[in-house]
Amino acid sequence: MAEMKRFVRAAAAQIAPDLDSADGTLARVLEAIRDAARQGVQLIVFPETFVPYYPYFSFIQPPVLQGPAHLLLMERAPTVPGPLTDAVAAAAREAGMVVVLGLNERDHGSLYNTQLIFDADGQLLLKRRKITPTYHERMVWGQGDGSGLTAVDTRVGRVGALACWEHYNPLARYALMAEHEEIHCAQFPGSLVGPIFAEQMGVTIRHHALESGCFVVNATGWLHEAQIRAITPDEKLQGALRGGCHTAIVSPEGKYLAEPLTEGEGLVIADLDMALISKRKRMMDSVGHYARPELLSLAIRREATATTRAWGDAAPASPAAASSPATEPSVDPLRRAA
Known part of the structure; x- marks a missing residue:
């Protein structure tokens, strides 16, 4: 008997944050979920560090002047878990929708670029942190670890996520390919650099879709002109905060x-025919029949990093990867033989 076709209706949100209030941005998230639910959406992806907002100030201000804006972002940034995650979980559960949200996560004295995946029942399946903040972002966020380089099983299928220029790290992408992601959720800040950033983004997400044999749902942020002027009154610098948007589904x-x-602003919505995954991978499966593991393989250190550990204790389990089985780092077979 022929296998029944399965479709998933996905949405990528391109919306502006509230630059004055984390609660205001959260309200925009919840409204977008309700709007998408009315249109039958089963999966929604929001932009990179959307809550409370992406640190646009760090792109146009020298580090010595960033102190006040950085402290304000820290003050507004949510913890995980916390009231914000409770509210998003409740909205996901009410809508029966998988939600992928980017946020600035505060962990005591540090901020992290964090991606959250909520299942349609509201359960937080994955918390991962961007492994390497890019360029100006290194003055704002700490580094993540390999515990979040995994895909998770959700109501709509196997879902993985990366943020922005992590997509230029081929080994990070390959880690998710090896996890057999079916839907890849990409997040970018938007409103940066101009058209060239948008063009590069389009190339990047289409290449990952082809190489991974999966769907890519990509969300970027948006800034209104009044918000750009609020970030900087310098007209020369304002140009660096326009363009760079390419919200799309591939x-x-x-x-x-x-x-x-x-x-x-708006939602890009499309129906994903999941049969297209097998159609593509039948010809080219990067982690299957097209791989050559005896020649090329990837070693991943999946345990979460920690600043302290009791002597003799095993590495601490990662709250972010609680739903994923622990795996040992790969060992080079030639080194093992030696």
Whole structure:
């Protein structure tokens, strides 16, 4: 008997944060979930560090002047778990929707670029942190670890996520390919650098879809002109905060399933025909019949990092990867033989 077709309706959100209030941005998240639910959406992806907002100030201010803006971001940043995650979990549960949210996570005296995946029943399945903040971001966020380089089983399928230029780390992407992600959720800040950033983003997400044989749902942020002027009154610097938006959904064959959104706010919505994954991988499976593990393989250190450990204790389990089985780092077979 032929296998029944399975479709997933996905949405990528391109919306502006509230630069004055974390609660205001959260309200925008909850409203977008309700709006998407009315349109039958089963999976929604929000932009990179959307709550309370991406640190746009760090792109245009020298580090010596960033102190006040950085402290304000720390003050507004949520903890995980906390009231914010409770509210998003409740909204996901009410809508029966998988939610992928980017936020600035405060962990005591540090901030992290964090991605959360909530299942349709509201359960927080994954908390991962961007492994290497990019360029100016290194003055704002700490580094993540390998515990979040995994895909998780959700109501819509096997879902993985990376943030922004993590997509230029081929080994990070391969780690998720090896986890057999079916839907890859990408997040970018938007409103940076201009059209060239948007063009590069389009190339990047389409390449990952083709190489991984999965769907890519990519969300980028948006800033209104008044918000750009609020971030900086310098007209020369304001140009660096425009453009760079390319919210889109791509099939495993590298095709756009809806017109990408490059200006303004809105939801990009498409129906994902999950049969296209097998259609693509039948010809090219990067982690299966097209791989050559005896020649090329990836070693991943999956345990969470910690600043302290009691002598003799095993490495602490990662709250972010509680739903994933622990795996030992790969060992080079030639080194083992030696």
